[in-house]
Amino acid sequence: MVLLIMASVLFSAFSLYTQSVRLDESQSIWVATKSAGDIFYLMSQDVHPPLYNLLLHFWVQVFGTDIVFARTLSLAFFLLTLPFIFVLAKEAAGYSVAYLTTVLFALSPFALWYSSETRMYMLFTLATTWSNIYFLRVFRSRGGQGKVGYLLATTLGLYTHYFFLLVVFVQTVYIFFKCLAQKRFILLFLALLTPPFLIFLPWAIYFLSHGLAASSQPVLARPSAYNLFQTFSDFLFGFQNRTIEGVLVSLWPLLVIFLFFTFTRGGKIAGRDIDYFFLITFAPIILVFMASFIRPVYLSRYLIFVLPTLFFLIAWSLSGFSGRMARFLIVGLLVIMVGLLLYQDFTSSTPAEENYRGVANYLSQNATPGDIIAVSAPFTVYPLEYAYTGHARIDTIPNWDRYVQGPIPPFTLAGLTDQLNSYKTEYARLFLVLSYDQGYESRIRNYLDTHYQMLKEKKFANGIDLRVYRLRYDIPESF
Amino acid sequence: MPEEAINLQQVSRSLLLVNILVAAVYFSWWLAPGKIGNPYLFGLLFAGEVYHLLMALSFWYTVWPQKKRHPDFVTASSFYPTVDVFIPVAGEPLEIVAQTALAAKNLDYPHHQVFILNDGYVAKKENWQEIETMAQEMHIRCFTRKIAHGAKAGNINDALQQTDGELVAIFDADMAPKKSFLKRTVPYFKNPQVGFVQTPQFYRNAADSNVAGGAWEQQEFFFGPVMEGKDSVNAAFICGTNVTIRRKALLEVGGMQEENIAEDFLTSLLIHAKGWQSYYLTDVLSAGLGPEDLLSYYKQQIRWAHGNLGVLIYNNPLFKKGLLLPQKIQYLASSLFYLNGLIVLADMIMPLAFLFTGIQPVVSSTTNFAVFFVPFMFLNLYTLSVASRGSLTFRAISFTHSSWFLQLSALKSALFREAKAFTVTPKTAQRGNFLFLAYPHLFYIFLSAAAAAVGIMREGIDPSVATNVAWEIFNIITFVPFINAAMKGENRV
Structure with missing residues (x-):
């Protein structure tokens, strides 16, 4: 197991070094470089609570803002999560299931991806795993054990990700259903939840007073049935290109076989509170999926916290088989996971990969101070700015001042025309970087294509489009 | 198990x-x-x-x-009607039949008589005479049929004509009953509406064979x-063995149904259709192969x-x-x-x-x-x-x-x-x-x-x-x- 974990660290380290900085990461680093007060202020306008960015703030103070070092904080959380996953699984189903659960998590392409991303997802997973351990201890001992741990884990979780509320919700529902007749214990559990929520209250009020991050909420599509299965494909096999992912998702009938295996174990390797593991794994996914029909909030990374319990269920299910069959299934699953992990890390077609580093390098070599770089969507200025080492000015379309409170201004054609007219007076060429379409990308492209001469177009992985336009004709064309 | x-x-x-x-x-x-x-x-x-x-x-x-x-009365009762215990046999190994017959003989019950219903002759099995000898040695009555009809159902029906117990308990040749079988099933018949009481069929060789x-x-x-x-x-229906049946209920439907190869299922259906009641006990009271x-x-x-x-x-x-x-x-x-x-x-x-x-x-x-x-x-x-x-x-x-x-x-x-x-x-x-x-x-x-x-x-x-x-x-x-x-x-x- 130690060897496998070392292998997983190597995979993660590989990603640390080779992957380009991504949009969200650059945003995290940008926020982390501010003062603690500014971090609270900036995060009150973001869709995530402030804990991770505060921790990252101290981390970059020590190790610097280089993306490789910034990412190691997530790697530390990932490594810290492993022993806790082991404990969670061991207390529920013994050592063999615990070993397998830990190995599955350690080699999970999805977990490894986020173990090398400068975001809060590994901290979120860690907090949820702690919470699950202590929640089950509280539940099993009817309040005799685990209270302090549960209290701390809940506080940590609430300050890490708003989706942690789902964890608390599911746990509360579980207690209500399982302990219906034990009113004293229900009251004790509710009392246990009170301190974390009281600690969270000031932040909640502060967050509310700043408008619930209305201006920075990502524009997400309503999820389809495909996305639901895609989530499980992501969890097990990581981010794969559309062809591989399509095939993986289409193999869902094998999930039915897995259900058969799970429920026809003939009483082998009993697990404790397996129903809780099912509930805490699947209920949040279903709830978020359904809620997304009212307001789209469905992203597989927001649901990463179910990964340890999902792997526990898989390990528990596989351990119910006879030696040869179990070995075949376990080795088969691990081989596929590791194979796809390598593919995820080495291929350039991984959809979650964002090659802003490539764009920045290109711009550093080709854009001069006499040119202007404009990015759209405006928030993609963070990763580009982070990686860009040249001297050309970087602007956004629509024009956005990040240091002024309020939302990104809406796009208007008149605004674009004014902006371009102002560029014409100063710059020779426009380097337009398009990614994260916010609904007006095609209007920008169409306007420029019909009013200016396009000198060059270059596409970067994944969906980043660089277009160079000639702004003035009094200087010679250089492409 | x-x-x-x-x-x-x-x-x-x-x-x-x-x-x-x-x-x-x-x-x-x-x-x-x-x-x-x-x-x-x-x-x-x-x-x-x-x-x-x-x-x-x-x-x-x-x-x-x-x-x-x-x-509620099923556990303590002084109700002991006469019971005929039938063990239909059609060429099963002697030692297995002997084991079941012995277990049937040793049933903890005051008024029961064991019968081996030997179909070995009509089924052309080599050991039909050995079964007779064994029964004789064990002081158990053995009916060996010479004219075949209705397979197991026919065998039981023929035996019904030669016996008169108020109740009939049936065990396959390999289904050795526990001593308590009759004491657990018979008290239900205190209710005159009860037609049969079925118990589970447990395979004692389940761990030995895939x-x-x-x-x-x-x-x-x-x-x-x-x-x-x-x-x-x-x-609940009769499952061919490990069952106690009221003779009257069985005769009322014409005995075990010989026209259907799953005679027990159809017989149960007819008994229920006549308004009789049945009970099923989850207690394992016999074990077979x-x-x-x-x-x-x-x-x-x-x-x-x-x-x-x-x-x-x-x-x-x-x-x-x-x-x-x-x-x-x-x-x-x-x-x-x-x-x-x-x-x-x-x-x-x-x-x-x-x-x-x-x-x-x-x-x-x-x-x-x-x-x-x-x-x-x-x-x-x-x-x-x-x-x-x-x-x-x-x-x-x-x-x-x-x-x-x-x-x-x-x-x-x-x-x-x-x-x-x-x-x-x-x-x-x-x-x-x-x-x-x-x-x-x-x-x-x-x-x-x-x-x-x-x-x-x-x-x-x-x-x-x-x-x-x-x-x-x-x-x-x-x-x-x-x-x-x-x-x-x-x-x-």
Whole structure:
């Protein structure tokens, strides 16, 4: 197991070094470089609570803002999560299931991806795993054990990700259903939840007073049935290109076989509170999926916290088989996971990969101070700015001042025309970087294509489009 | 394996209601318009799903928590009517019969007489005389038939004419009863309306043999939540052995029904239709031998399938006067179970049809279907697991799923009234290789591989091909324990 974990660290380290900085990461680093007060202020306008960015703030103070070092904080959380996953699984189903659960998590392409991303997802997973351990201890001992741990884990979780509320919700529902007749214990559990929520209250009020991050909420599509299965494909096999992912998702009938295996174990390797593991794994996914029909909030990374319990269920299910069959299934699953992990890390077609580093390098070599770089969507200025080492000015379309409170201004054609007219007076060429379409990308492209001469177009992985336009004709064309 | 009683766990009403709700949501997908691809394949698939729904509904109805039916007086009683203990024999090994006969003789009961009903002569078994000698040595009366009629049912009916006990207890030659058998079952007959009391069939060789193990796991589920549920609506039926029957009830329906190969099932139905009551005890009060090889298993299953389907076709419980609606539902559900082979065949054909020809039964995104189907399956399996207290095994499911070919064969025989000889399930392992029983399954694997190759060549590895190949793999995986049992001959563990 130690060897496998070392292998997983190597995979993660590989990603640390080779992957380009991504949009969200650059945003995290940008926020982390501010003062603690500014971090609270900036995060009150973001869709995530402030804990991770505060921790990252101290981390970059020590190790610097280089993306490789910034990412190691997530790697530390990932490594810290492993022993806790082991404990969670061991207390529920013994050592063999615990070993397998830990190995599955350690080699999970999805977990490894986020173990090398400068975001809060590994901290979120860690907090949820702690919470699950202590929640089950509280539940099993009817309040005799685990209270302090549960209290701390809940506080940590609430300050890490708003989706942690789902964890608390599911746990509360579980207690209500399982302990219906034990009113004293229900009251004790509710009392246990009170301190974390009281600690969270000031932040909640502060967050509310700043408008619930209305201006920075990502524009997400309503999820389809495909996305639901895609989530499980992501969890097990990581981010794969559309062809591989399509095939993986289409193999869902094998999930039915897995259900058969799970429920026809003939009483082998009993697990404790397996129903809780099912509930805490699947209920949040279903709830978020359904809620997304009212307001789209469905992203597989927001649901990463179910990964340890999902792997526990898989390990528990596989351990119910006879030696040869179990070995075949376990080795088969691990081989596929590791194979796809390598593919995820080495291929350039991984959809979650964002090659802003490539764009920045290109711009550093080709854009001069006499040119202007404009990015759209405006928030993609963070990763580009982070990686860009040249001297050309970087602007956004629509024009956005990040240091002024309020939302990104809406796009208007008149605004674009004014902006371009102002560029014409100063710059020779426009380097337009398009990614994260916010609904007006095609209007920008169409306007420029019909009013200016396009000198060059270059596409970067994944969906980043660089277009160079000639702004003035009094200087010679250089492409 | 149970030593005292079959594992049982009450399924909560709320879980069953959630099942019904999710099933309704699942079926809303089927009933929504615009999904019909090829109408014939769609019709076949839809019929299969309706069947699955009916079976699921009947199961939920069976395990729905009911008020306690059993009377309180059954544990302490001074009620001792005369009991004739019948042990039908047709060539089983002497030592096995002797063991059962001895156990029957030693039953803790003041007024019982043991009879060996020896059919060895008419069944042309070599040891029929040894059975007679053994009975003589044990001071047990032995009826050796010289004129054959009605197989086991005929044997019992002939014995009924030569005996006069108020009650009759029946044990197969290998089913040695525990001492307490009669003391546990007879008190129920204090109620003059009680026609029979059935107890479970426990296979003591389940741990020794792969096939016996799989057969027992199927039996454990049947003798657990299924029979318990049937009992709750007075619809538990006689299972051929380990049963005590009131002579009067049996004679009232003309004795054991000789025209049906599953004589016990039809006899129970007729007894219930006459208004008699029955009880089922989950206590394991006797232990016997399950089929140790796949051929024996096959013969046992085809007999049950043929008999039950015969009842469905020629004595349909729905139209049987005297049965109450819950009893009709339970008898119908038991008979319908053996139509499963048709549905499995239909489900096997679907991926082959698409991969070979590109014809699809349904026009819809496969993941859209999965969103409705997976929760339905999840809850179904979870409920089965809860009802069986986690004792249900994949091997048991595999044996049921893989029995499609024998069920189809039984359906054909029942439809065309082909005579099927009553064959006693062998009590010792038959030697040889029984791979021929898995030829249909192996042929399906071959077809699946060919279909996958054709599908990939025609369309490449696209989502439709992947899903259909996955369904092929699903079917094949469910066949694996059955094929494994067929390949291993005797299957000693």
